[in-house]
Amino acid sequence: MSAPPALPRWADVGLIPLINVLAALIVSGVVVTIIGENPFEAMMVMIKGAFVYKGSLGYTLYYATNFIFTGLAVAVAFHAMLFNIGGEGQAYLGGLGAGLVCLMFDSMLPALVLIPLAIMASAGFGAIWGAIPGYLQAKRGSHIVITTIMFNFLAASIMVWLLAGRLKAPGQMSPETRSFSPNAELPFIHDIANALGMEMARSPLNLSFVVALLACVGVWILIWRSRLGYAIRATGHSAGAAQYAGIPVSTIIIITMAISGGLAGMMAINEILGVQHRTILGFTSGYGFTGIAVALMGRNHPVGIVLASLLFGALYQGGAELDFEFSTITREMVLLIQGLIILFSGGLAYMFNRPLAHFLGFLLTPRHAGGGRRG
Amino acid sequence: MQEEGGVADLWLQFLLTIDATLRVATPLILCAMAGIFSEKSGIIDISLEGKMLMSAFAAAAVATLTSSALAGLVTAIGVSVLLGLLHGLASITLRGNQVxxxxxINILxxxxxxxxxxxxxxxxxQTPNLSRAERFRPIELPFAEQIGNLPLIGPIYREVISGHNILVWVALAAVLFTAFILTRTRFGLRLRAVGEKPEALDSAGVSVAKTRYLALIVAGVLCGMAGAYLSTAHGSGFVREMTAGKGYIALAAMIFGKWQPRGALLACLLFGFLEAVASRLQGVDVxxxxxxxxxxxxxxxxxxTVILLAGFVGKAMPPRAIGEPYVKER
Structure with missing residues (x-):
């Protein structure tokens, strides 16, 4: 394969994602104009909705929490060259794990034991739902993309079946479990701030955000500072070479998918333990897929993923504001922007890459060297 | 007498389920054939869902504006082909990641x-509810009522064969068309070659990119018809997210049918049958x-599909060069 022209690292990491977002926003702006609204006005509404109004920043960070988890999940798998589109299903089952622990033990265990147990269950259930496609890829040769798509649908079916059946709260019509007792609730940040004497607006932002940041540190250490991470990256670069160097590639694939699934599963702690306090139908609402956009934009690095999560958190929260301000633009606009960002930074990745590389090459080439080309 | 009525009733119930199977399977069949065209040429196509959704909307929107189901269908096909070309630009010309x-495209x-x-x-x-003129209507075959009164066989003619709209027949014809193109034409041979060994085709002087683009265009036409079927034939208007994963089921059916038209058709009918049975069993005590x-x-x-792909029952092998952008040797 001919490699795309070499782009300086700072441009690949800093400039390209910006250009991608800009391109997505421009195309969305064109759509808004065609609809007959002013795109700049819409943009201002989104920015105000995401950052300016009281409590809006909390909402933005709450959405970002979900995206950090699902983005990390996609990124970890990417490092082994595995494309995990199953984040949605893994997060869904994570909610089952957390829910089951809370339903079983919330009347007998104190919060300090119960919550860590529920977090482990959410990660565990997600890990299993990721590891099975990993196993099928590593040992049975089925394509991970197809298997994880199927596993998303299987997870949805299982959850509908359980939440409308066995797990449904008695005397309830809607498909959801009973509410957990208060000791299963992750505290809200505004409650913590108020307890410390700081004034803070109410928002769904809760301690999961801190857990998400810890997970970022964990992933950084795992990928770049551990033997396992080295094995994961080696498998991603060249499975054949890794095998030859004595790395058990099949095992690495399964472990990587388990970690990836576990991270996606932990998204449930934000939604289930942090906000809903019960397991409900469809709480993942596409956040697993947004994780793909986040990982692509964030270049599979935890720092990038936090930044991209903030962007998408702002888009989601600002998009909700569109519903109130316009009669013709709704939050589905955000889905459009998201699709465009995935398109520009994934499918059409090399569209801006090449011209930019030529342009920068022209700007940065020392005059006497006559281009860095060999032979 | 009582007993006989029970059997006749059971027979009718069964036939109605088969009839529903055909209706449910139609968009699956069209999309699965579309998937065969893309994937046989070496392009992974999970965008069946998005192409179908966009064309379902386009069909209903144009049908309601022009009062013509046919105009809706043509627009649907156009929109779907455009999305196919976008997928081609990303995966053929720019050699991006096809998945x-x-x-x-699906999220878009x-x-x-x-x-x-x-x-x-x-x-x-949603789009407004479509009137009768703006939809593809059921075609009652001649003498459906008279033949339908014959015992046992009559109901087959009346319930299962008669009363489908044109797109159901088009879907079945699409299977024959796909099989014919793939195995009996020069384009079909090139299509299969480009998905297995593109360099062989290239060295024979045939453009890999052109062949793949053509495959995506055909796939777009088929997906467009599937979308139009959903909103202007099966349903009477567009409802948000109306494809509801059907594109992915079609993808599964295509894999289940081992990338072959006949196998994919059978898988679509099986999956359609499961859905028809499920909707009949809603709330029924077994x-x-x-x-x-x-x-x-x-x-x-x-x-x-998961079980089949894992090779526990038979083995489904995708085209060899699938998912790999082709780079001409220098």
């Missing part, structure tokens, strides 16, 4: 259909089991 490109379709739908019709993302586990029946296509 990501497909996924982007979800957002665009609702956004444009609300702006155009102000009904929460002896021994209790309330029918409808959600689990609906999950069977996905489960079966």
């Amino acid at each position: 990501i490109s497909g996924l982007a 379709a979800s957002g665009l259909t609702v956004t444009i739908g609300i702006a155009m019709f102000k009904q929460g993302g 002896p021994l089991i209790g309330e029918a586990p409808v959600d689990l029946i609906l999950a069977l296509p996905y489960l079966l």
